[in-house]
Amino acid sequence: xxxxxxxxVSLIVFxxxxxxxxxxxxxxxxxxxxxxxxxxxxxxxGLDAPVWQQYATWLWHVLQGNLGTSLRTGQPVxxxxxxxxxxxxxxxxxxxxLMLILAVPLGIIAAIRRxxxxxxxxxxxxxxxVALPEFVTATxxxxxxxxxxxxxxxxxxxxxxxxxxDGIVHLVLPVxxxxxxxxxxxxxxxxxxxxxxxxxxxxxxxxxxxxxxxxVLRRHALRNALLPTITIVALDVGYLLGGVIVVEEIFAxxxxxxxxxxxxxxxxxPAIQAGVLIMAATYSIVNFIADILYAxxxxxxxxx
Amino acid sequence: MTNTEDCxxxxxxxxxxxxxxxxxxxxxxxxxNLAIKRGEILGLVGESGSGKTSLAWSIxxxxxTNAREPGGKILLCGDNLLEKSERQMETFRGRRISMVxxxxxxxxxxxxxxxxxxSEVLVRHRGLTRQQAWKEGEALLAHVGLKTPAQMMHRMPHxxxxxxxxxxxxxxxxxxxxxxxxxxxxxxxxxxxxxRQILDLFVELQAETGVASLYISHDLALVAxxxxxxxxxxxxxxxxxxxxxxIFINPQQAYTRELIAAVPDPAHRxxxxxxxxxxxxxxxxxxxxxxxxxxxxxxxxxxxKMDRVTGNNAINLxxxxxxxxxxVGESGSGKSTLAKAMTGLNRFEGRIWFDGREICSSSDMDxxxxxxxxxxxxxxxxxxxxxxxxxxxxxxPLKLFGNATDLxxxxxxxxEQVRLPRxxxxxxxxxxxxxxxxxxxxxxxxxxxxxxxxxxxxxxxxDVSVQASVVELLLELQKASGTAYLFITHDLNLIRQIAHRIxxxxxxxxxxxxxxxxxxxxxxxxxxxxxxxxxxxxxxxxQ
Numbered sequence: 001x002x003x004x005x006x007x008x009v010s011l012i013v014f015x016x017x018x019x020x021x022x023x024x025x026x027x028x029x030x031x032x033x034x035x036x037x038x039x040x041x042x043x044x045x046g047l048d049a050p051v052w053q054q055y056a057t058w059l060w061h062v063l064q065g066n067l068g069t070s071l072r073t074g075q076p077v078x079x080x081x082x083x084x085x086x087x088x089x090x091x092x093x094x095x096x097x098l099m100l101i102l103a104v105p106l107g108i109i110a111a112i113r114r115x116x117x118x119x120x121x122x123x124x125x126x127x128x129x130v131a132l133p134e135f136v137t138a139t140x141x142x143x144x145x146x147x148x149x150x151x152x153x154x155x156x157x158x159x160x161x162x163x164x165x166d167g168i169v170h171l172v173l174p175v176x177x178x179x180x181x182x183x184x185x186x187x188x189x190x191x192x193x194x195x196x197x198x199x200x201x202x203x204x205x206x207x208x209x210x211x212x213x214x215x216v217l218r219r220h221a222l223r224n225a226l227l228p229t230i231t232i233v234a235l236d237v238g239y240l241l242g243g244v245i246v247v248e249e250i251f252a253x254x255x256x257x258x259x260x261x262x263x264x265x266x267x268x269x270p271a272i273q274a275g276v277l278i279m280a281a282t283y284s285i286v287n288f289i290a291d292i293l294y295a296x297x298x299x300x301x302x303x304x
Numbered sequence: 305m306t307n308t309e310d311c312x313x314x315x316x317x318x319x320x321x322x323x324x325x326x327x328x329x330x331x332x333x334x335x336x337n338l339a340i341k342r343g344e345i346l347g348l349v350g351e352s353g354s355g356k357t358s359l360a361w362s363i364x365x366x367x368x369t370n371a372r373e374p375g376g377k378i379l380l381c382g383d384n385l386l387e388k389s390e391r392q393m394e395t396f397r398g399r400r401i402s403m404v405x406x407x408x409x410x411x412x413x414x415x416x417x418x419x420x421x422x423s424e425v426l427v428r429h430r431g432l433t434r435q436q437a438w439k440e441g442e443a444l445l446a447h448v449g450l451k452t453p454a455q456m457m458h459r460m461p462h463x464x465x466x467x468x469x470x471x472x473x474x475x476x477x478x479x480x481x482x483x484x485x486x487x488x489x490x491x492x493x494x495x496x497x498x499x500r501q502i503l504d505l506f507v508e509l510q511a512e513t514g515v516a517s518l519y520i521s522h523d524l525a526l527v528a529x530x531x532x533x534x535x536x537x538x539x540x541x542x543x544x545x546x547x548x549x550x551i552f553i554n555p556q557q558a559y560t561r562e563l564i565a566a567v568p569d570p571a572h573r574x575x576x577x578x579x580x581x582x583x584x585x586x587x588x589x590x591x592x593x594x595x596x597x598x599x600x601x602x603x604x605x606x607x608x609k610m611d612r613v614t615g616n617n618a619i620n621l622x623x624x625x626x627x628x629x630x631x632v633g634e635s636g637s638g639k640s641t642l643a644k645a646m647t648g649l650n651r652f653e654g655r656i657w658f659d660g661r662e663i664c665s666s667s668d669m670d671x672x673x674x675x676x677x678x679x680x681x682x683x684x685x686x687x688x689x690x691x692x693x694x695x696x697x698x699x700x701p702l703k704l705f706g707n708a709t710d711l712x713x714x715x716x717x718x719x720e721q722v723r724l725p726r727x728x729x730x731x732x733x734x735x736x737x738x739x740x741x742x743x744x745x746x747x748x749x750x751x752x753x754x755x756x757x758x759x760x761x762x763x764x765x766x767d768v769s770v771q772a773s774v775v776e777l778l779l780e781l782q783k784a785s786g787t788a789y790l791f792i793t794h795d796l797n798l799i800r801q802i803a804h805r806i807x808x809x810x811x812x813x814x815x816x817x818x819x820x821x822x823x824x825x826x827x828x829x830x831x832x833x834x835x836x837x838x839x840x841x842x843x844x845x846x847q
Contacts, residue, residue, distance in 0.1 A: 220413050
């Protein structure tokens with residue numbers, strides 16, 4: 001299934017870059033280039049071949065691990081993109097980690113104290129988190145923690161391998177900004193799932209067997225309530241890869257989102273193709289893992 | 305626990321329960337007085353909404369937050385449960401008083417193995433370690449008649465049948481030798497034959513342990529067979545209680561008499577056997593098979609073989625004009641599958657002859673066919689659009705099949721035909737009771753003046769007394785219009801009353817078709833005999 005998805009994605013990506021109203025040769029040589037120079041370049045790049053042939057060549061190269069050469073820098077796109085992906089994933093992993101640590105307990109508290117003060121507070125905070133776009137929260141965060149308090153650096157990226165402490169310090173703000181939206185999202189999900197599960201017959205049956213409420217929650221309710229959360233988290237990875245562009249831009253983190261924007265602005269076709277394909281692949285793989293995990297936790301589900 | 309033989313194990317004294325609602329308090333239970341002695345089974349019979357389940361929750365002290373208890377006591381061996389804290393109740397539940405629930409498929413956690421769910425009771429109340437509890441659990445499962453207890457412990461709920469799951473639930477209810485067990489309709493969700501087995505198991509375990517049992521049910525015939533005493537509950541109050549014999553032979557209250565009369569009695573036939581079988585029946589089902597399962601895209605590409613699930617296996621069946629043909633069988637036997645095939649809702653192989661016309665697939669079922677063949681479903685809640693008024697619901701078939709002139713009058717007439725006031729046309733489905741909704745569904749089916757109406761378990765979601773009136777209505781309509789019915793049900797007593805012939809189905813196969821009054825004949829097929837034996841005898845045995 002995953003191979004199939006990626007094949008379709010590669011087709012779409014290639015098609016879109018073909019439709020884009022830009023001629024790669026014109027882009028590279030500028031508006032004033034002579035026709036001969038353009039034709040010569042087209043020939044070396046294979047742009048004069050029929051579209052399906054271009055696609056086949058590209059796909060063949062991709063399968064061999066060669067994602068093409070950047071029109072902008074003249075360097076191979078693959079290594080640059082994967083490096084950027086690594087930085088984005090680092091950001092994503094920290095954000096998801098922080099989110100899980102906070103969102104799940106918040107959701108549980110809200111569900112158990114349904115209708116009480118705690119629930120209302122959690123709900124309000126989550127709504128605020130969902131409602132505020134990341135550039136607003138990011139700006140506010142930079143303003144408060146970097147500008148006024150001077151606790152954290154406002155922007156920048158330091159590889160963890162270079163200076164671990166400094167790298168972490170630079171990650172704190174972006175991770176928090178991304179987490180706020182995810183926390184809002186996931187805690188609401190956990191809450192509504194848990195509320196549903198707590199009303200099922202088997203929870204009542206467990207309570208009426210004399211199992212204490214804490215035990216019922218831990219053994220019976222949470223497992224079932226957290227299952228759909230896995231799916232939500234996997235879908236959020238899609239957001240992390242795409243929506244994170246804004247955050248990467250604000251905090252000047254050279255992640256894959258930022259690379260892609262640069263590539264789009266420069267109409268760097270191989271880079272765009274490679275970036276989108278890598279994002280789609282990451283997304284598919286994460287969701288595939290989530291499905292496997294789901295089936296492993298819920299034995300009723302079987303995949304062929 | 306110190307209690308003498310005479311002192312009741314469970315005593316409910318002047319107990320009342322209210323629910324606070326937006327429209328003021330709702331009196332769910334009114335001064336209930338009940339007592340169950342050791343070794344006794346008290347049957348609590350009532351229709352839906354009568355408060356029987358509320359009483360169970362009160363005893364278990366598992367009430368919603370809007371419950372108020374104006375007065376009374378619930379004594380378990382002298383301990384007033386109303387005065388116990390939640391913490392104390394947690395130690396009582398499962399150990400001194402436990403419960404068996406209606407539907408084993410929802411009362412077991414789908415993600416925990418059966419063994420885990422059984423042994424946690426033992427760990428909690430008998431202080432065993434997990435290993436000990438697991439061993440003890442195997443012994444308990446063997447005791448409730450499960451053949452392979454060790455394997456069963458490791459199974460997940462979806463890997464066990466309904467009967468097996470209910471045995472596990474029963475095992476955990478009996479696990480700590482409680483003083484009292486509440487059974488809340490423990491067989492309602494099960495097949496006829498399985499429920500008979502579960503009932504036998506219950507009676508056996510009850511006799512063995514002498515546990516005081518409160519058996520809640522809507523089914524008088526069932527209670528008559530198991531309980532020693534019966535209490536009839538209506539609108540939150542106990543109408544009458546006494547020994548089973550007393551209640552059935554000499555009911556004091558009009559309501560009790562109504563209830564008893566509403567229980568279908570196979571000996572009391574409601575139709576005349578006057579259907580003439582002709583060479584040209586209304587419907588002839590020829591070799592109709594239904595298979596489920598579609599090849600997944602990839603399996604089709606790779607040519608992988610796929611097992612199809614058989615819903616119906618080469619069914620041959622005939623329905624005569626004006627005949628009521630009953631179809632019985634346990635769940636999964638293919639009754640509804642056949643009904644759906646005949647209405648074009650399932651793809652089928654084979655042929656259906658209707659009124660001389662050949663139908664080979666659902667695409668042959670044109671408007672004329674659909675006009676002549678109507679179906680009524682089990683749950684009126686699901687089959688009536690909640691956002692449409694009754695008038696809109698009933699006007700659809702009129703516009704589609706009949707003449708759309710003077711709709712209001714026609715709709716009014718239709719409602720009157722099914723004994724509903726004309727003013728109901730302006731209501732929405734949720735403003736009607738279950739029985740009224742099913743009447744609307746019946747009116748909708750009859751709007752096109754069909755020749756065949758398929759009734760798919762249409763009374764099984766209704767109370768006994770409502771069921772009796774709906775059946776009465778159906779028979780009247782049948783007499784007036786001469787419509788043939790295909791009446792699908794699992795209620796053998798009912799179908800023996802109203803059908804001319806009965807078709808018995810088992811796992812997709814048609815076992816046999818017999819005349820209704822000959823179904824208890826000893827030379828019937830094995831499966832038919834088992835079905836008949838499993839059905840609780842009606843109250844008639846006491847009359």
